[in-house]
Amino acid sequence: MEQLNNILFTHSYFLRFDPKQWAQGQPYPPLGTLYAASLMRQNAYKVSLFDTMFTHTPDEVIAAIDKTQPGFFVIYDDGFNYLTKMCLTNMREAAFKMCKLAKARGCTVIVSSSDSTDRFKEYLQEGADFVIIGEAEHTLLELANAIKSGIDDFSDIQGLAYTKQGVPFKTFARPVLKDLDSLPLPAWDLVDMTPYRECWLKHRGYFSLNVGTTRGCPFKCNWCAKPIYGNRYNSRSPEDVITEIKLLKDNFHMDHIWFCDDIFGLKPGWVVKFAQLVEQENLKFSYKIQSRADLLLEEETVQALAASGCDNVWIGAESGSQKILDAMDKGITTQQIFTATQLMKKHGIKPSFFIQFGYPGETKEDIVQTIRMINNLLPHEIGISVSYPLPGTLFYEKVKADLQKKTNWTDSDEMALMFSNTFSPAYYKQLHKYVHQNYHAHLATYNLVKLLNNPFKLNTKRIRKAVSVLYHAPAMMIERYKLSQLEKVS
Numbered sequence: 001m002e003q004l005n006n007i008l009f010t011h012s013y014f015l016r017f018d019p020k021q022w023a024q025g026q027p028y029p030p031l032g033t034l035y036a037a038s039l040m041r042q043n044a045y046k047v048s049l050f051d052t053m054f055t056h057t058p059d060e061v062i063a064a065i066d067k068t069q070p071g072f073f074v075i076y077d078d079g080f081n082y083l084t085k086m087c088l089t090n091m092r093e094a095a096f097k098m099c100k101l102a103k104a105r106g107c108t109v110i111v112s113s114s115d116s117t118d119r120f121k122e123y124l125q126e127g128a129d130f131v132i133i134g135e136a137e138h139t140l141l142e143l144a145n146a147i148k149s150g151i152d153d154f155s156d157i158q159g160l161a162y163t164k165q166g167v168p169f170k171t172f173a174r175p176v177l178k179d180l181d182s183l184p185l186p187a188w189d190l191v192d193m194t195p196y197r198e199c200w201l202k203h204r205g206y207f208s209l210n211v212g213t214t215r216g217c218p219f220k221c222n223w224c225a226k227p228i229y230g231n232r233y234n235s236r237s238p239e240d241v242i243t244e245i246k247l248l249k250d251n252f253h254m255d256h257i258w259f260c261d262d263i264f265g266l267k268p269g270w271v272v273k274f275a276q277l278v279e280q281e282n283l284k285f286s287y288k289i290q291s292r293a294d295l296l297l298e299e300e301t302v303q304a305l306a307a308s309g310c311d312n313v314w315i316g317a318e319s320g321s322q323k324i325l326d327a328m329d330k331g332i333t334t335q336q337i338f339t340a341t342q343l344m345k346k347h348g349i350k351p352s353f354f355i356q357f358g359y360p361g362e363t364k365e366d367i368v369q370t371i372r373m374i375n376n377l378l379p380h381e382i383g384i385s386v387s388y389p390l391p392g393t394l395f396y397e398k399v400k401a402d403l404q405k406k407t408n409w410t411d412s413d414e415m416a417l418m419f420s421n422t423f424s425p426a427y428y429k430q431l432h433k434y435v436h437q438n439y440h441a442h443l444a445t446y447n448l449v450k451l452l453n454n455p456f457k458l459n460t461k462r463i464r465k466a467v468s469v470l471y472h473a474p475a476m477m478i479e480r481y482k483l484s485q486l487e488k489v490s
Contacts, residue, residue, distance in 0.1 A: 002071075003069060003070065003071035004071035004072070004144075004147065004148045005044070005045055005046055005071070005148075006045070006046045006048075006068060006069060006070045006071050006072070007037070007040055007045050007046065007047050007048070007070055007071070007072040007073075007074055007144070008047075008048050008049075008050060008064060008065060008068050008070035008072070008073050008074070008102075008107075009033050009036065009037050009047060009048070009049050009050070009074050009076055009190075010033075010049070010050040010051070010052055010061060010064075010073070010074070010075055010076075010098065011030040011032075011033045011051075011052055011075060011076060011077045011078060011084075011113075012052065012075055012077055012084075012091045012092070012094050012095035012098070012113065012115075013030065013052060013053065013077065013078070013081070013083060013084055013091055014052050014053070014055060014058075014090070014091065014094055015027050015053050015054060016054070016055075016056060017088075017090040017091065017094065017411065018083070018088065018090065018411045018412050018413070019411060019413060020411065020412050020413035021083065021411075021412060024203065025199045025200070025202060025203030025204070026199075026200065026203060026204065026208070027053050027054075027195075027196055027199055027200075028078075028081065028196075028208070028209065028210040028258060028260070029051070029053070029188075029191045029193075029196060029209070029210065030051065030053070030076075030077065030078040030081075031078050031080050031081070031186060031210050031211075031212055031260065032076060032077060032078040032079045032080055032081075032112075032228075033049070033076045033077070033078055034049075034186035034187045034188060034190065034191070035137060035183060035186050035187075036074070036076045036112070036136060036137050036140055037049060037076075037186075037187040037190055038183070038184040038185060038186050038187040039137045039138075039140075039141060039183060039184060040140065040141060040144070041184075041187060042184050043141055043145075045144065047187065047190070048064075048068045048070070048190065049187075049190040049191065050064040051191060051192065052094070053195075053196075054195045058094045058097040058098045058101065059097070059101070061098050061101055061102070062101055062105075065101070065102060065105050065107065066105070070107055071107065071108060072107065072108050072110060072144060072147075073098075073102035073107035073108070073109050073110070074109075074110045074111075074112070074140065075095055075098060075099065075109070075110070075111045075112070075113065075116075075128075076110075076111075076112045076113070076136065076140075077112065077113035077114065077115075079112075079113070079114060079135075079228035079229065080210065080212050080260040080261075081210075081260065083412060084113060084114055084115075085114045085225060085227075085390075086388065086390075086408070086409065086412060087114055087115035087118065087119075087390070087408050088408060088409055088410060088411055088412060089408050089409070089410050090410050090411055091115070092115055092119075092408070095111065095113070095115070095116070095123070095126075096123075096126040096127065099111065099123070099126050099127030099128050100126065100127040102127070103127040103129075108129050108130075108147060109127055109128050109129050109130075110128065110129065110130045110131075110132065110140065110143065111123050111128045111130070111131050111132070112131070112132040112136035112139075112140065114225070114227045114228060116128070116131045116132075117131070117132075117133050117134060117227040117228065118225075118227055118390070118391040118392065119391075120133065120161040120168065120170065121161075121168045124161065124162065124163050124168055129162065130143060130154075130160060130161070130162045131160075131161040131162070132159055132160060132161075133159045133160065133161055133170065133173065133174075134159050134173060134174055134176070134227065134228060134229075134230065135159070135174065135176050135177060135215070135228055135229055135230075136159070136228075137177070137183065138174070138177065139157065139158065139159040139160060139174055142157050143157055143160065154171070155169070155171055156171070157171055158171055158172050158173060158174035158175075159171065159172075159173060159174030176215065176216060176229060176230055176232045176234065177215070177234065178232075178234050179234075180214075180215060180234055180235065180236045180240075181236055181237050181240045185243070185244050185247065186244075188247070188248070188251065188252070189251075193252050196209075197252075206255040206256050207252075207253070207254050207255050207256065208254060208255065208256035208257065208258055209248055209252065209254045209256075209257060209258075210257070210258045210259075210260045211241065211244060211245065211248070211257050211258075211259055211260070212236075212259070212260050212261055213235060213236050213241050213259055213261055213264065213265075214233060214234060214235045214236065214261040214262070214263065214264070214266070214267075215229040215232075215233075215234050215261075216229040216230050216231060216232045216233045216234060216262070217229075217231065217233060217262035217263050218231055218232070218233045218263075218266075219263070219292070219331055220329050220331065221316070221328055221329055221330055221331070222328060222329040222393060222394035222395050223328060223356075223359070223387060223388070223389070223390075223393055223394075223395035224393065225390035225391065225392050225393050225396075226262075226392075227391075227392055229262075233263070233266060233267075235266070235267045235270060238270060238273045238274040238277050239277065241274065242274075242277045242278070242281060242283070245257065245283060245285070246281065246283070249283065249285070254285065255285060255286070256285060256286050256287060256288075257285055257286075257287040257288075258287070258288055258289075259287055259288070259289045259290075260290075261289070261290065262290060263290065263291060263292060263295070264289035264290060264291055265289070265291070265295075265301070265305075266295065271301055271304045271305060271308070272300065272301075272304045274304070274308055275304040275305070275307045275308035278307075278308040278309060279307070279308075283309075284309075285309050286309045286310075286311045287308075287309050287310055287311070287312075288310070288311065288312035288313065288314065288352075289305075289310060289312075289313055289314070290313075290314045290315075290316075291313050291314070291315055292315060292316065292331075292332060293315050293317065293332045293333075293336040293337045293339075293340040293341075294331065294332045294333075294336050294340075296313065296315070296340035296343060296344060297336060297339055297340060297343070299343065302343050302344060302346075302347050302349065303347055305347075305349060306347040306348055306349050310349055311348070311349060311350060312349065312350045312352055312380060312381075313344055313349055313350070313351055313352065314352045314353070314354060314381075314383070315337070315340065315351065315352070315353060315354070316330070316354045317337050317353040317354060317355060317373070317379075318330060318354060318355060318356045319355070319356065319359070319362075319366065319369070319370050320334060320337075320366075320369040320370035320371070320372055320373030320374070321334075321362070321365075321366035321369045321370060322334050323361075323366060324359055324361070324362055324366050324370075327359060327360070327361055328356075328359060328395075329394075334373065337373065337377070338376075338377065341377045341379065350379075350380030350381075351377075351379045351380060352379050352380050352381040352382065352383070353374065353377075353379045353381075353382050353383070354382075354383050354385070355370060355374070355382055355383065355384045355385070355435070356384075356385055356386070356387055357370070357384065357385075357386050357387070357428055357431055357432070357435075358386040358387040358417050358421050358428050359387045359395075360387070360395075360398060360399065360419075360421065362421070362422060363422060364422070364487075367431070371435060371438060374435070374438075374439050374442075375438070375439070375442045378439075378442060378443055378446055382435075382436070382439055384432050384435055384436065385415070386415055386416075386417045386428045386432070387417070388409070388418075389403065389407070389418065389419065399418075399419040402419040402420050403418055403419055406418055415428070415429050415432055416429075422490070423486070423487065423490040424486065424489070424490045426486055427483070427486040427487060427490050430479070430482050430483045430486050431483060433479050433482075434476070434479040434480055434482070434483045437472055437475045437476040437479045438476050438479075438480070440468065440472040440476075441469060441472040441473045441475075441476040443465065443472075444465055444466060444467075444468045444469035444472050444473070445469055445473075447462050447465040447466040448466040448469055450462065450466075451463065451466045
């Protein structure tokens, strides 16, 4: 019985298995995992964490299991991180391996992740006793309590999948949690922050941590999967968020926060109240968020973001073609992208764009419009992907018949187009390279012009960017030539 009070948590994101992310060196602790561990600890369970972020192989979990002797082994992925939402096959295979290793050592194995929600049958076959579907904290608590009590009928526990009479069985869905302030703050003390801090300082020169202020997204982009928190939008109070920020400041001395919500500050008045509390508490930090162009059209909102420390906003610009935005059910216009970008720049916030190529029906002209938008607006950063079909989306249903065995990328840099489109998969991979070089060439040219027009306002950063035109301009021409050759054979 003592073992059933003991839970070993882990997650299935191995940074070393994702070469692109390993090279970038910007890891975040598994926030969703820490929330679940905190709730279980609040309910008298002994919890520990095997953090896979910096480990080399899944086999390293054996030592953690042998040391902690848990009754429950819980693979609980961070549902706030887009990297786990992508369901990369490297991570899936690692999760399967850990399931088997824990099962062989007598643990009850429970899994909660975007991937296991979509593929619960496979996880049950690979060693999981239970898969939690959707938002998982209270399902986990109810399940663990039931097992401890000797109950063997779990059909009344909402949000659960398990094998019943030899076949996979799924219970009714659990409603999402509305009162997010009712959850205890994440169990940050379980994390060894040293490798995170060292990695950030080495690659970026500052230390960033992740905080969630909301769950869910009410918008209907038809390619966006929401297997954990769904289409409902629920928010923590600004006061609760400030409490957590103060804890992180006091204990870990972070410099920067990634607010990892799908949509930050959608609730009316939230951003303004948050800015007031940041000033009232005299908190000094910078942060980045994810938002939408149509939510950044009011000057008061953008001013409040800037006043509270926001220095970077990522928006899903996706495409410079209104036709493609409409096909995606994105619900924004290209004019809104322009207006929001200009307003952010006016208030000293760096706008960054998520860009997506390869959506069904996209033509050469649509691609040209997207490149033109990037060149005209010159965002601070761009993140380019090709359209990626995930189960549960309308987009997935559109292309499902065209998908073969491959339905997920191995790692986040694979960039493989997994369905037939206007051009070949090789074209889209080359397009990614060309657009990046084209963007950097235009950014360098912009800085060169600024330098020539005002040579008395010299700074090292601007000089470096201006001089980089000598590299990016010819590199862009080379990548454009390669792209044109692939266009001919597509």
